[in-house]
Amino acid sequence: MIKAHGGRLVDRFASATERTQWLDQADTLPVVTMNRRETSDLEMIATGAMSPLEGFMGREDYEHVCAHGRFPGGLPWTIPITLAVDSANADDLEIGSPVALKGPDGTLHGVLELAEIYRPDKEREALQVLRTTDDAHPGVAYLRSSGDTYLGGRITLLERPHHARFESSRLDPRETRVLFKAKGWDSVAAFQTRNPIHRAHEYLQKCALELVDALLIHPIMGETKSDDIPAEVRLECYQTLLRNYYPTARVAMSILPAAMRYAGPREAVFHALVRKNYGCTHFIVGRDHAGVGGYYGTYDAHTIFQEFEALEIGITPLFFDHAFYCHSCQNMASQKTCPHDKEQHVFLSGTKIRDMLARGEELPAEFTRPEVAEILRRHYQESTADTIA
Amino acid sequence: MPDRVSIKIPRPLYNRLQRVIDGSGFSSATDFIVFVLRDLVGSLEPEASSSDLSPDELVAIRKKLENLGYL
Numbered sequence: 153m154i155k156a157h158g159g160r161l162v163d164r165f166a167s168a169t170e171r172t173q174w175l176d177q178a179d180t181l182p183v184v185t186m187n188r189r190e191t192s193d194l195e196m197i198a199t200g201a202m203s204p205l206e207g208f209m210g211r212e213d214y215e216h217v218c219a220h221g222r223f224p225g226g227l228p229w230t231i232p233i234t235l236a237v238d239s240a241n242a243d244d245l246e247i248g249s250p251v252a253l254k255g256p257d258g259t260l261h262g263v264l265e266l267a268e269i270y271r272p273d274k275e276r277e278a279l280q281v282l283r284t285t286d287d288a289h290p291g292v293a294y295l296r297s298s299g300d301t302y303l304g305g306r307i308t309l310l311e312r313p314h315h316a317r318f319e320s321s322r323l324d325p326r327e328t329r330v331l332f333k334a335k336g337w338d339s340v341a342a343f344q345t346r347n348p349i350h351r352a353h354e355y356l357q358k359c360a361l362e363l364v365d366a367l368l369i370h371p372i373m374g375e376t377k378s379d380d381i382p383a384e385v386r387l388e389c390y391q392t393l394l395r396n397y398y399p400t401a402r403v404a405m406s407i408l409p410a411a412m413r414y415a416g417p418r419e420a421v422f423h424a425l426v427r428k429n430y431g432c433t434h435f436i437v438g439r440d441h442a443g444v445g446g447y448y449g450t451y452d453a454h455t456i457f458q459e460f461e462a463l464e465i466g467i468t469p470l471f472f473d474h475a476f477y478c479h480s481c482q483n484m485a486s487q488k489t490c491p492h493d494k495e496q497h498v499f500l501s502g503t504k505i506r507d508m509l510a511r512g513e514e515l516p517a518e519f520t521r522p523e524v525a526e527i528l529r530r531h532y533q534e535s536t537a538d539t540i541a
Numbered sequence: 542m543p544d545r546v547s548i549k550i551p552r553p554l555y556n557r558l559q560r561v562i563d564g565s566g567f568s569s570a571t572d573f574i575v576f577v578l579r580d581l582v583g584s585l586e587p588e589a590s591s592s593d594l595s596p597d598e599l600v601a602i603r604k605k606l607e608n609l610g611y612l
Contacts, residue, residue, distance in 0.1 A: 161593070320609050326594060330602045331611050404611060 153329060154466060156429045158204025158227055161325060165198055166263075166308045174250075174263050174310055181252040182245055184237055184264070184303065189294070189411040191255045191313050193233050194262050196410055196426075198309035199324040203429045208235040210268040210304030218280040221418065221459065228460050231413055231422040232281060234272070235264070236299035242269050245303070253307065261311050268304035282415050284447050291414045291444075315409070318373060318387060323406040328368065329431035331404065339364035341434035341470060342427035344441070346372045346380055346412060348389040348528060350520040352475035352499075353438070354397065355484035360436050360470050361402065368432055369394070369405040372412055385531045392523045416441070416448035417456035421465070424457075428467035435467050439474045450474070474499075477518035506532065550574075 156162070166174060186194065196202045204227070209217065212224055214232050221230040235253075237245075245251060245266055253262040274295045275285055282291045315322060323331065332340055341360040345353065349369075361367045369390060373383045390405055410426065413419050419442035424435040441453035454471045462468070473486040476497040481490055490497070498518040500508070508515060509532035515525040558570040567573040594602070606612040 163593070323606075323611070326598075327602050327606065330594070330599065331606050334603065334606070334612055 153333060153431055154428060154433050156200060156203040156325070157229075157425045157466065160203065161200040161329075161429065162197065162203040162206055163200055163326075164206055164307055164309055166310050170308065171310050174308070175260075178252050178260055181250055181263070183252045183254055184235065184241065184245075185254050185256065185258075186235065186261070187298070188256060190235055191261060192409050192411045193235075194253060194307055194309060195313055197233070197307055198262070198312075199326075201325050201408075201410070201426050201429050202233060203325075205229075205233055207264065207267075207306035208302070208304050209233055211270040211302075214270075214272065214302065214304070218277050221421065221456075226464075228421065228425065228464050230281075230418040230425075230456075231415060232277065235303045237301050237303060238299045239271070239301045241299070242301040242303070245269060251303070251305075255313060259311060259314070261313060262307050262309045264303060264307050265305045266303060267306070268302075270302055270304070271300060272302050274300075281418050282413075282447070286447070289414065289444065289447055290412075294413075313409075317383065318407050321387070321405060321407045322409065323430075325430045328404075328406060332366070332431050335366065337366040337402075339433045340366045340368050340431065341436055342368045342370050342430065342432040343436045344370055344372065344408070344423045344427070346386075347502075348381055348386055348520070348524055349393055350524070351477060351484060351518065354393070354521075355475045355486075356436055356438055356472045359472070360434065361399075363470070364434050366402045366404065367398075368427075368430070369403065370408050370427065370430070370432075371405075372410050373407040381528070381531070385527060388527050389524045392527060393521060396523055397521060412442065414442060414444040416443040417452040420453035420469075421456055421460070424465060424467050424469055428465075432467060435469050436472065437469050438472050479518075509533075510535075 193202070193208070197205050197207060209232055214234060216222060216224045217229050217232050221228060223229050247266055247269060249266055251264040251266050252260055253264055255261050278285045278292045278295055282289055285292055287293055287296065341364045343353070343357050343360070357367055357369070371386060371390060394400060394403060394405060408426070420437050423442065424437070427435050437453055439450050440448060443453070457465065457469050473488040475484060475486040476499045477483070478485045478490045478492050478496050479498070480492040480496045498516055500515070500519055505515065509529050512529060512533055515528070555570060558573060562570060562573045603612065
């Protein structure tokens with residue numbers, strides 16, 4: 153089984169005794185209220201999904217990760233994982249003392265062993281990690297909306313965030329690792345998605361499945377953009393697709409509770425490292441992975457992997473070109489494998505798909521499976537009806 | 542030299558190993574066996590150390606996976 157990033161799968165769940173002790177003194181602790189992303193990060197750190205992180209980053213880790221995509225010791229890590237507060241709130245906190253971490257709804261989720269309080273240079277963070285300071289970029293907008301002071305320190309999870317949805321599709325890294333071992337899967341390719349799976353995605357996944365023992369479809373169900381397809385609709389699409397078109401003995405689906413950063417290439421490496429922690433040996437990287445708008449080049453998420461040695465990353469990236477159905481080839485293909493003109497290719501932009509679905513039009517079967525098209529069409533028509541009503 | 546222990550293996554297997562290592566660069570069957578075992582154990586160790594699961598935790602996870610239909 154592939155090792156966790158950094159060599160050890162982190163476990164920051166409180167033991168029963170620790171939990172009781174913390175709960176007994178919780179009322180006396182200063183409180184920091186986390187937003188949805190930070191709450192999700194807390195859970196990801198505790199389960200080991202973000203190994204080797206054991207808490208929110210202190211200044212040295214933060215600055216090194218932003219500047220170099222690595223921890224100070226050299227281990228690759230491309231996304232800063234931070235806890236932001238307003239400076240006024242930070243004044244009430246004392247380094248060396250524990251802080252109660254509550255979610256947006258006031259639930260006590262964990263404790264932070266406060267080791268550092270520091271002021272980040274968010275403009276620099278945006279440029280280094282997101283490659284832009286444009287307010288229209290959702291990652292930049294997030295940075296501007298969050299507190300101006302970061303808190304660093306190790307966390308302990310007392311109470312997992314309550315997930316009313318998809319409880320039966322949530323597996324932690326320890327659980328996927330046990331699953332892979334029980335199934336006898338030595339090599340597993342992970343597919344990250346925040347969208348419905350169309351024929352092009354299915355093609356990439358099945359190409360990968362030709363190379364490895366199994367496929368883990370691992371959709372992000374944490375915080376995404378408001379115009380992304382709702383999680384419930386996406387999950388229905390995935391389940392329908394798996395039931396009808398995938399060899400279920402070699403495919404599993406589980407939800408990744410991470411929040412999207414839309415950091416393009418940096419996030420592609422981050423996504424790969426997280427999947428390594430889940431026990432996956434391969435990671436599918438398509439075109440414009442984790443991108444948004446026109447901020448990143450189509451294949452920036454491929455070339456960034458050249459900045460790291462294969463052994464440093466550990467998990468093997470599988471790079472795929474833009475895929476489509478080709479009428480001349482009469483099958484799915486990619487720019488790498490198809491010699492025909494674009495006129496022969498069936499490809500629809502996200503905007504075009506949304507327009508067609510909103511008008512109740514059929515999506516071509518060469519683009520998306522009919523069962524998936526029907527779920528999306530129903531969703532868009534209900535959304536449109538709600539808007540009109 | 543580190544402490545060593547003796548492990549008994551069947552004579553016929555030992556004889557086969559002698560033939561396998563002939564001209565291979567291994568100076569003895571013992572060296573060859575140690576090399577193979579180190580490689581094998583090395584490939585197994587990360588699994589054990591990365592999960593750090595107790596038998597009870599392992600059973601609970603397997604039960605959950607069964608209940609959810611993964612196993």
